[in-house]
Amino acid sequence: MIHKYTLNGYRIVLDTNSGxxxxxxxxxxxxxxxxxxxxxxxxxxxxxxxxxxxWDQATFDEAYEExxxxxxxxxxxxxDGYERFSDMMVKSPVKAMCLNVAHDCNLRCEYCFAxxxxxxxxxxxxxxxxxxxxxxxxxxHSAGRRNLEMDFFGGEPLMNxxxxxxxxxxxxxxxxxxxxxxxFTITTNGLLLTxxxxxFINKEMSNCVLSLDGRKEVNDRLRVRVxxxxxxxxxxPKYQKLVAQRGDKDYYARGTFTRYNLDFTKDVLHxxxxxxxxxxxxxxxxxxxxxxxxxxxxxxxxxxxxETLANSILxxxxxxxxxxxxxxxxxxxxxxxAIKRLRGCGCGNEYVAVTPExxxxxxxxxxxxxxxxxxxxxxxxxxxxxxxxxxxxxVYSKTDCKNCWAKFYxxxxxxxxxxxxxxxxxxxxxxxxxxxxxxxxxxxxxxxxQAEME
Amino acid sequence: MKQIKTLNQANLKxxxxxxxxxxxxxxxxxxxxxxxxxxxQKCEHADK
Numbered sequence: 001m002i003h004k005y006t007l008n009g010y011r012i013v014l015d016t017n018s019g020x021x022x023x024x025x026x027x028x029x030x031x032x033x034x035x036x037x038x039x040x041x042x043x044x045x046x047x048x049x050x051x052x053x054x055w056d057q058a059t060f061d062e063a064y065e066e067x068x069x070x071x072x073x074x075x076x077x078x079x080d081g082y083e084r085f086s087d088m089m090v091k092s093p094v095k096a097m098c099l100n101v102a103h104d105c106n107l108r109c110e111y112c113f114a115x116x117x118x119x120x121x122x123x124x125x126x127x128x129x130x131x132x133x134x135x136x137x138x139x140x141h142s143a144g145r146r147n148l149e150m151d152f153f154g155g156e157p158l159m160n161x162x163x164x165x166x167x168x169x170x171x172x173x174x175x176x177x178x179x180x181x182x183x184f185t186i187t188t189n190g191l192l193l194t195x196x197x198x199x200f201i202n203k204e205m206s207n208c209v210l211s212l213d214g215r216k217e218v219n220d221r222l223r224v225r226v227x228x229x230x231x232x233x234x235x236x237p238k239y240q241k242l243v244a245q246r247g248d249k250d251y252y253a254r255g256t257f258t259r260y261n262l263d264f265t266k267d268v269l270h271x272x273x274x275x276x277x278x279x280x281x282x283x284x285x286x287x288x289x290x291x292x293x294x295x296x297x298x299x300x301x302x303x304x305x306x307e308t309l310a311n312s313i314l315x316x317x318x319x320x321x322x323x324x325x326x327x328x329x330x331x332x333x334x335x336x337x338a339i340k341r342l343r344g345c346g347c348g349n350e351y352v353a354v355t356p357e358x359x360x361x362x363x364x365x366x367x368x369x370x371x372x373x374x375x376x377x378x379x380x381x382x383x384x385x386x387x388x389x390x391x392x393x394x395v396y397s398k399t400d401c402k403n404c405w406a407k408f409y410x411x412x413x414x415x416x417x418x419x420x421x422x423x424x425x426x427x428x429x430x431x432x433x434x435x436x437x438x439x440x441x442x443x444x445x446x447x448x449x450q451a452e453m454e
Numbered sequence: 455m456k457q458i459k460t461l462n463q464a465n466l467k468x469x470x471x472x473x474x475x476x477x478x479x480x481x482x483x484x485x486x487x488x489x490x491x492x493x494x495q496k497c498e499h500a501d502k
Contacts, residue, residue: 017466017467018465018466018467019462019464019465019466020460020462020465021460021461021462022458022459022460022461023458023459023461024457024458025456025457025458027457028457028458059457062456062457063457066455066456066457066458067458069455070458070460074465074467075460075465078467081467081470082466082470085470085473085474088474089474089476092476093476095476095480096479096480098482145476145477146477147477147479147498149479149480183479331495331496332461332462332464333462333463333464334464334496334497335464335495335496335497336469336478336495336496336497337466337469337470337472337473337474337497337499338466338467338469338470338473339469339470339473339474340473340474340476340478340495340497341466345480345482346480347482350476350480351480351482363482408466414482447461448461451459451461
């Protein structure tokens with residue numbers, strides 16, 4: 001399987017199964033339209049009839065020989081030989097946990113997937129003992145896996161700050177006893193950040209997600225406090241301080257774009273201008289009936305905006321003012337192995353979420369939907385058949401993915417979104433797929449442009 | 455090659471041979487966690 005497209009004057013060809021990416025001249029690019037899944041020794045009759053007069057003989061012959069060479073090297077129309085690995089991680093240990101330390105929030109963002117902070121289950125904070133049990137559960141179920149991840153999430157995790165701090169200290173004790181390495185992350189709206197908290201986060205959290213939607217008027221339209229006022233002025237200086245003191249540790253200034261700001265390139269650039277060099281701005285995922293949701297008819301506009309953004313990023317890099325946009329980051333050489341790419345996040349299998357009550361869900365997006373409750377860290381129950389169900393959700397069991405050129409980059413997408421909007425974890429959420437494919441096209445184009453610059 | 459330039463040397467098939475150790479980061483696919491692309495992750499295989 002291949003995917004060919006043109007963007008910014010580049011003719012790009014991705015060979016799905018090898019992961020090879022090529023930039024083509026016009027002749028071989030047009031020849032691909034007459035080749036199905038191989039490059040025969042002799043050009044097919046239809047190809048010759050259609051294209052023989054388009055170029056001189058030497059160009060034609062050279063182009064076809066180069067196609068044959070790629071095919072011979074397994075870098076064009078390569079075979080998909082990975083399905084046999086699809087059961088390889090079914091018995092996987094649990095290695096990552098989203099700890100919902102606060103089902104409460106001091107913002108009331110219009111688009112919040114967590115029902116404005118409480119996940120529809122009432123406002124609660126996680127008691128310390130529940131958090132410790134969650135850490136014990138993760139260690140116990142991690143088997144031989146050394147690197148463990150814990151994301152402090154909410155709601156707003158800073159609303160339960162003392163528990164966050166105690167849990168980090170507890171995990172640091174336990175990791176020594178069990179030969180584990182905890183990596184903590186925290187996702188915050190910034191309102192409660194103080195100098196002490198910034199110091200602790202910068203010392204202990206390997207990644208930190210700072211919520212901000214971009215321009216003040218965009219941010220403050222939907223990211224509002226209980227009294228309806230915006231939060232931009234209060235949070236931006238705090239984020240700038242945190243980032244200035246963070247050194248080379250990871251962080252993201254992370255926003256959401258909606259139908260209200262389809263010109264979101266301006267928001268991304270605004271965040272870069274504020275001094276954030278790691279930026280992520282993502283499409284809202286919500287019921288299409290809602291006013292702010294991205295609708296199918298918006299896709300052409302969003303695609304155009306992603307192209308604008310890609311060009312703006314290239315321009316900034318040329319000017320020496322480069323920054324990373326998370327969804328255009330792609331490592332074509334040293335990325336994860338093919339087996340990892342078969343099932344993406346590993347939710348419900350390698351990754352679970354825990355509520356303030358200690359209930360286990362496949363991930364934070366399933367929290368509050370009782371039918372997906374997997375167990376409890378308090379009594380150690382864990383629904384293994386459900387775990388296996390998620391483990392078997394991979395790019396081969398998802399029918400929409402099996403024949404998709406992008407399957408080894410999104411790895412089947414978000415199971416929770418699939419369930420929420422398509423009614424089945426194995427049925428891909430269409431709009432998310434279209435957006436992901438466009439982002440990939442832009443990300444690969446950026447790689448092509450950078451290779452040319454170098 | 456003159457008419458085709460290949461951007462990357464990696465081959466997914468080779469990565470499958472030693473792959474599947476699972477030490478890499480979990481890569482949440484939902485937008486709220488900023489991780490929708492698996493391909494930007496690092497391989498953390500101890501003896502790759």
